[in-house]
Amino acid sequence: MTLGLKITNVSKTWNPDGPEPVPAVRNLTLDVALGEFVVLLGPSGCGKSSLLYIVAGLEDATEGSVTFDGLDVTEPSPERSLIFQEAALYPWLTVRDNITFGLKIAGQTYKKQKDAAERLLRLVGLVGAGDKRPHELSGGMRQRAALARALAMKPKVLLMDEPFAALDIQTRARMQGHLLNIWESSKASVLLVTHSIEEALALADRVVVFTARPGQIKAEIPISAPRPRDMRSPEMIHLAIQCEALLAEEVEKSFKEQEQELA
């Protein structure tokens, strides 16, 4: 039995029986080892989100299989938590109740929920914000609350779909540092989607570059440099140029395709 996430020959076509089936992912094979931090990098619309939804168990793959710790993924589970670009906190709950939502569903005692909430609020740097409502928080704070909500369920893998894309650059950098700290202490695997090369290089053990739609793996770039990484070091600049070249080709392709579709 292999521990961790195993994606084997997965294809996904949206509306397969409809008039215009959309092939989003094609024949993709990817493993994420226990505790590994993998970043998916690709042009927008290439099927990255589709892949995350399949891994989360929210959507079925059209072909292929996904296993986690040797078991088939057939439905969602708090073990494989998903974090969206917008935090998707429930506006009718306080920040604390949002964070303990999963614990409440799991039937944990009120005392346990309360303790967990305090611990998690401290972990993500939101002490004192527990009684606030989501709309009172900034974008970065909301995203931290969403992270805390996922961590409350002690996930084995965190799936993150462009989690920092809606944040300003300064907040982004802080959040990346934050995420790395949490990842290192939690020992969960991370599969994070981004279209930012810099973000990919700052975070990943391995960057997986996607092709234009339908998404396939174009290249895998392992990065062994210790974190925090200096983006101005020759090694990083070299990697960035490499990624940029790979990505530019695919963006070009997807533009061409869109033009053809319109014509």
Next chain:
Amino acid sequence: MTDETLDAPMVRDKQTSWFKRLLKRLEPTLWVFASLSIFVGFWEFAWWRGWANPLLLPPPHIFLANLTDQFRFFDPGGTRAGALATGGSIFSVLGVIAWSSFRVTAGLVLGFTLSLAIGIGIRYFKIFGKLMLPLVTMLAPISPVAWLPVAVFIFGIGNPPAIFLVFIAIFFIMTLATLSQIDNVPAHYIQLARIMGCNKRQIYRHVILPAILPELFVTLRMNLFAAWMVVLIAEAVGVGSGLGQVTMMARNTFNASLVFFTMTLIGITGFAFDQALRYVQRKVLWWVGPSSVGGL
């Protein structure tokens, strides 16, 4: 920012800032009066110029002049259309308003809870949904007034037919609104609930219900006025005492002053209802920002 920079001018401007705050509090009310004044002013002006016949279109200063004379026609106990001169005090007027308000409230509560239950049921139980949806969609466009004879056949006269009509006036619309709200719950909310381990029942209870309630409450408020119109019609054709009955009696006796006096009462009561619903909405559905409440 330091405290001095903030406080020093504040002390000097205490008088004005106190006045400004009061003005700010009162501003909505002032606008209400300004809005009314335009209407009333125009009417009074028309009377003064002799454009409006005071017998048919008596302006406010006439129909509000002799209140006790008007009060005579309000009889909260009266069940006969056209009952005359058994009322007489402000309490009988309030009694009549209370009867109409009670019918509206009962119909609204029934309509809101049942439409919510049926709407959720339609989406929750697939077969039930397939059976109910065509029925609801076909009954929805029938005007509540068309239900009036049905209401009388089934319930006779008294409170039940009036309440039934209010119920009918909002039930189908609210059921369809419930469906559309359920379908528009953000997909992420539901996906998240599934990841957190919710089963179907828990998703409805913990996510869909709280997500749809605020908008449904706004829909309810929008249909409040329709409910009022229906109840007045029901009272006018004789289900018992109430503002609608007084209006009809005033019409039958060519008492234009009484017509306008009653219309004023209806307007004020409807306004009060809307304010009350807004208050409930703010207290119960605290997560809805004031921006999405709408209206005055």
